[in-house]
Amino acid sequence: MTMTFAFEIVLAVLLLAIATWSIAARHAFDAVVVFVVYGLLLAIVWVKLSAVDVALTEAAIGSGLTGALLLGAAGRLRAGGAPAAERPGAILRLGAAVLSATIAAALAAGVLFLPDPAPTLAPAVAENAAATSLGNPVTNVLIAFRAMDTMLEKVVLLLALVGVWSLAPDRLWGGRPGPRHQADPRGVLAFFARLLPPVGIVVGIYILWVGADHPGGAFQGGTILAAMWLLVMLAGLTDTPPVSRRSLRLVLIAGPAAFLIVGLGGLWLGDAFLAYPAVYAKPLILAIEFAMTLTIAVTLGLLLAGPPERAEQR
Amino acid sequence: MNLALDMLTVFAVSAGAFFFMAGTIGLLRFPDALARLHALTKVDNLGLGLIVLGLLPHVGGPLGALKLVSVWLLVQLSGAIVTQLIAGVVRQGGPHA
Numbered sequence: 001m002t003m004t005f006a007f008e009i010v011l012a013v014l015l016l017a018i019a020t021w022s023i024a025a026r027h028a029f030d031a032v033v034v035f036v037v038y039g040l041l042l043a044i045v046w047v048k049l050s051a052v053d054v055a056l057t058e059a060a061i062g063s064g065l066t067g068a069l070l071l072g073a074a075g076r077l078r079a080g081g082a083p084a085a086e087r088p089g090a091i092l093r094l095g096a097a098v099l100s101a102t103i104a105a106a107l108a109a110g111v112l113f114l115p116d117p118a119p120t121l122a123p124a125v126a127e128n129a130a131a132t133s134l135g136n137p138v139t140n141v142l143i144a145f146r147a148m149d150t151m152l153e154k155v156v157l158l159l160a161l162v163g164v165w166s167l168a169p170d171r172l173w174g175g176r177p178g179p180r181h182q183a184d185p186r187g188v189l190a191f192f193a194r195l196l197p198p199v200g201i202v203v204g205i206y207i208l209w210v211g212a213d214h215p216g217g218a219f220q221g222g223t224i225l226a227a228m229w230l231l232v233m234l235a236g237l238t239d240t241p242p243v244s245r246r247s248l249r250l251v252l253i254a255g256p257a258a259f260l261i262v263g264l265g266g267l268w269l270g271d272a273f274l275a276y277p278a279v280y281a282k283p284l285i286l287a288i289e290f291a292m293t294l295t296i297a298v299t300l301g302l303l304l305a306g307p308p309e310r311a312e313q314r
Numbered sequence: 315m316n317l318a319l320d321m322l323t324v325f326a327v328s329a330g331a332f333f334f335m336a337g338t339i340g341l342l343r344f345p346d347a348l349a350r351l352h353a354l355t356k357v358d359n360l361g362l363g364l365i366v367l368g369l370l371p372h373v374g375g376p377l378g379a380l381k382l383v384s385v386w387l388l389v390q391l392s393g394a395i396v397t398q399l400i401a402g403v404v405r406q407g408g409p410h411a
Contacts (some may be wrong), residue, residue, distance in 0.1 A: 188395055188398045188402070189395070189396075189399060192391075192392075192395045195391070196391070196392075199388070238360060
């Protein structure tokens, strides 16, 4: 017991130290690398708190995807050389520090002054778990009890992608995102990009599938699929698709569309928007999850690929 | 039988932890990037391999064991490939060479 406690103390101190380092690092690149390490350590904390679903998401999205996005941003900043005028002044930095400290203090106060026992809906979730025949309470909440939130989350993801695309100049609109990656077709990276995706695709679908009863789900599985796609693109084995391609747009809206159709069906056949008829709950949920996984994988991959940079040859 | 398996676990995980420590010291102390990469590969291959070996008797089923071994194989594969890529950048006189 004391060993576990000591481990937790070490983990917490390490986490705080790394967070401070990430903020204090002088170069953007260093800060990002430390941020990725911070995310992985935080995932261990979530595992210790028995929140394996959150841990998976933290490792995949918080650390992996965000880390890769930030690395790309840091690379662009370094290549461009941030002009002196764009460096934040002392007042702005002080204001940001005060704002961050206030939010951190408010969050800490919120956690520390929770009434005991804390208000919880967990018993209600456990009581109604049988309604959907899903074994994982997290999936139950995400896809059934709070399905509206999850649907809107997917819409936000799409909006983020639209935001990235809108950075493209007009003449390149509809073109292919990012540079065409060149790698030695007989080299190590190309070998890796041929070897790993079959494994990664199986693992990604597995994570989606076990999400019904165990930790896992559409977001975590979709992230793995996105990583496989990015690997193949980075190795130059395939090019990024032009953003004007119709099939691509269809995949992008597949997840939210499946959600909406099922939701409206619930309004028509059942009691309310997104109310699943009890008999078909499982197949409907699976259909939504599969459509969402596809959408998430493609959206995340395109988010990392960036805005269109090359006009499409016609 | 149980005692023997537990001893195997203690021995293998301790040995794995030792390789992790050795690799970390190498990463911190070795003079150039290629030598530091060399230290890291020992951690991936031997350190993680020994820890997986030590945990195998406790996973309770061939499926769990298969998953653990797959994790080790995947880490080995990605470790070796990433090491090659970094070494390639270093040889071409990349950053922090």
